[in-house]
Amino acid sequence: MAQIDDQTQLELEAAAFRRLQKHLMEDRTDVQNIDMMNLAGFCRNCLSRWYQDAAAERGIEMTKDEGREAFYGMTMAEWKANYQTEASPAQDAAFKEAFEANVGSDGKD
Template identity: 45%
Template sequence: MSCSDDQTAPNDALDTLDDAVVAAAFRRLVRLLQHRSDAANIDLMGLAGFCRNCLGDWIAEAGDMDKEAGRAIVHGMPTAAWKNLHHTAATPEQLARMEESMAKNP
């Protein structure tokens, strides 16, 4: 799985938000994803074109850290531990939805 690059539009309204507001909303999103372990990454990828790993990768890139450190922040634990607890093998249908969804990303 690969996450899309940042493709912000000029004069994006998000850029006008206070950093504290953005941080609070982001933390709420991450905590929801930590709580909703029933929402599989493959399904998130199939619906929205991003998943927990993508968020972790974006944190790592923005914070100049390695991907595992960023992903562990989003998972709330090391990635290997999260996978042991919550990961199931993707079905061919889930993989096809993910590929179709990812093709829509910028």
């Protein structure tokens, strides 16, 4: 692999993140967060929390709602109204297990 300087690596990682964000927020709005969590152990909310955590590490105060709006490009209420569907009892049960295993009972990674 070619040598990549730190700034280029940062730019490549940022570009990959933006592509993932676009994919989840524009191209695959049909994929539900609960399904992502149940299958992959993370979802859009996790990504927005990681964004919030990264801001905090840099001394930038950001609420959970602000982190979500920064990642989603809209409020959580708007996302739910436009894209979220009702979860089945089986999805809810699997989610509780996946959330505990991947996020923990306190809601933090």
